[in-house]
Amino acid sequence: MPEAEVAAVLDASALMAVLHDEDGAEAVAEVIASGAAISVANWAEVLTKLAEGGRDPEQAAVETRKAEGSRRALAIEPLTAADCIAIARLRLTTKAHGLSLADRACLALAERLGVPAVTADREWAKADVEAEVHLIR
Numbered sequence: 376m377p378e379a380e381v382a383a384v385l386d387a388s389a390l391m392a393v394l395h396d397e398d399g400a401e402a403v404a405e406v407i408a409s410g411a412a413i414s415v416a417n418w419a420e421v422l423t424k425l426a427e428g429g430r431d432p433e434q435a436a437v438e439t440r441k442a443e444g445s446r447r448a449l450a451i452e453p454l455t456a457a458d459c460i461a462i463a464r465l466r467l468t469t470k471a472h473g474l475s476l477a478d479r480a481c482l483a484l485a486e487r488l489g490v491p492a493v494t495a496d497r498e499w500a501k502a503d504v505e506a507e508v509h510l511i512r
Contacts (some may be wrong), residue, residue: 381450381488382409386481387420388495389511390449394425394439399495399511406493412450414458416480458483465504472498482506 383406390413392399413421425435440449454462461483462476469479478496485492485506492499492506499508 380410381412381490382406383411383491383493383509384452384481384485384488385411385413385417385449386478386492386494386496387413387417387424389493390417390421390439391424392495392511394421397495402511403493407449410450411493412452412484412488412490414452414454414477414480414484416454416477418451420477452484452488454480454484455487458487461486468504469502472502474498474502482508 385403385406389399389403389406391397393403393407421439422432422436426432458480462479465474465479465482469482474482474496478494478499481492481494482499482504486504490507491509493509493511495511497510500510
């Protein structure tokens with residue numbers, strides 16, 4: 376079965392909105408249905424937040440992947456050596472806006488794939504970045 380084309384990259388806040396049925400969850404669900412990716416850094420962040428909430432991260436990973444259905448529209452993408460350089464460069468233009476390493480990983484992946492980055496973090500829209508940023512709320 377061929378891989379689904381990636382239409383957007385999610386950050387942790389976007390996926391957490393779906394998992395906790397928060398404002399913006401519907402918009403993120405539509406993005407996932409059309410084919411989305413998340414960087415391993417953001418995936419680790421999601422699992423960490425679930426673990427902090429008392430969930431077993433391994434079980435949460437299985438449940439989250441099952442919730443996508445058989446289509447597996449959410450691809451978990453590795454970071455490349457070039458992504459790491461982009462993440463480091465993004466620090467200079469995003470530091471004033473408080474973007475974390477995982478935030479910058481999302482932006483770097485979106486830049487590499489040439490798709491929008493989807494987030495709930497309004498600070499991203501203020502930062503000088505090449506990736507298109509879509510706010511979910």
